[in-house]
Amino acid sequence: MKQKANIKTVAARAGVAASTVSRYFNGHYVSQSVRERLAEIISELGYTRSATARNLSLGLKGCFGVVVDSTQDPWFTQLLMGIEEELAARDISLMLSSLELRGVYDPGIVFTWIREQRVDGLILVKSQGRDRALAHAAIQAKLPIVMVVPYENLADAQTLHCDNHAAGVTVANHLAELGHRCIAFAGGPGNSLDTRERLRGLRDGLAACGLEMDDRNVSFCGSFEAEAGVRWAEIFFNSPLNVTAVVTGNDALALGVMRVAQQHGIRIPADLSLVGFDNIPECALLWPGLTTMAQPMREMGKVACQDLFEAIASPGFVKTVIYPMQLVVRESSGPVAIKESRRNALV
Numbered sequence: 001m002k003q004k005a006n007i008k009t010v011a012a013r014a015g016v017a018a019s020t021v022s023r024y025f026n027g028h029y030v031s032q033s034v035r036e037r038l039a040e041i042i043s044e045l046g047y048t049r050s051a052t053a054r055n056l057s058l059g060l061k062g063c064f065g066v067v068v069d070s071t072q073d074p075w076f077t078q079l080l081m082g083i084e085e086e087l088a089a090r091d092i093s094l095m096l097s098s099l100e101l102r103g104v105y106d107p108g109i110v111f112t113w114i115r116e117q118r119v120d121g122l123i124l125v126k127s128q129g130r131d132r133a134l135a136h137a138a139i140q141a142k143l144p145i146v147m148v149v150p151y152e153n154l155a156d157a158q159t160l161h162c163d164n165h166a167a168g169v170t171v172a173n174h175l176a177e178l179g180h181r182c183i184a185f186a187g188g189p190g191n192s193l194d195t196r197e198r199l200r201g202l203r204d205g206l207a208a209c210g211l212e213m214d215d216r217n218v219s220f221c222g223s224f225e226a227e228a229g230v231r232w233a234e235i236f237f238n239s240p241l242n243v244t245a246v247v248t249g250n251d252a253l254a255l256g257v258m259r260v261a262q263q264h265g266i267r268i269p270a271d272l273s274l275v276g277f278d279n280i281p282e283c284a285l286l287w288p289g290l291t292t293m294a295q296p297m298r299e300m301g302k303v304a305c306q307d308l309f310e311a312i313a314s315p316g317f318v319k320t321v322i323y324p325m326q327l328v329v330r331e332s333s334g335p336v337a338i339k340e341s342r343r344n345a346l347v
Helices: 007-014 018-025 032-045 051-058 074-089 108-115 129-140 164-177 193-208 226-236 251-263 297-313 340-346
Strands: 063-068 093-098 122-125 145-148 158-162 183-187 218-220 245-248 273-278 291-294 320-323 326-328
Touching: 007 018, 007 032, 018 032, 063 074, 063 108, 074 093, 074 122, 074 251, 074 297, 093 108, 108 122, 108 129, 122 129, 122 297, 129 145, 145 297, 158 164, 158 297, 164 193, 164 245, 164 273, 164 291, 164 326, 183 193, 183 226, 226 251, 245 251, 251 273, 297 320
Parallel strands: 063 093, 063 122, 122 145, 145 158, 158 320, 183 218, 183 245, 245 273, 273 291
Antiparallel strands: 291 326
């Protein structure tokens, strides 16, 4: 009967130490020539390493925790796809917690994960000030954490951000080139770092074009959800339309604004241009399609996992990754062409 291959068999065939094979499987450094030789021998022998054995050798549970306010966020679902792709490739399980699962903030399950050491690390998504206790509990427990687009930065945690200021500047330039001079901003919560940086970039970009935002046209919504955009728009469109473009804090808000605009007979972009941030899939499915600044959400999900693995392998490892955003121009933004008669009709 043919003996089943094991890690020692692989090492002997490759002419390397068993510890080298272990480093290869655990994602640590192995020279390219040795990697290629090991890959060939592993394929030839049909050897697969037990995920349980690997995790035990590393002292791991084989599970990551992902924490977010709500899994209903379309931005989050894209991020989650990247997380799942990366963890599936590494045979790591996923535990997911919605902090507002029943409509009330409840971090209890995550504190249990930390206290009982159920996970090897945490990915905190869009964490807010109220989540500081969770982050500090993880740090005190020496549990690696990665924060993805947090409302505020934490010195002891790895962080993934997008360059929101530069994205705001890009939006300002896009609208200025289309002839827009009077622009409104409907951001997410005012305490969100993303919101503040996008607004700052928008102001700076307009200023570079010799334009200034009227503070009366700057608002903050209670959340980043479409319903918050609807509530803002219902108030906004019941007043005289004194702007030619609206920039929202994210795409979900923009879709809520678009719905109310259409209910009021406001044509997009003929009467009003609209720009969002994120590039969630819905943006390309509706008509008019939404012009937006695209975030690489799936890539960020993958990298969050990779950084967590690196933090597990090298305790104390901390870094910040900042991604550029790309302008995606669709039908919701266009040149200023509001005739005075139409403007008067809207008023």
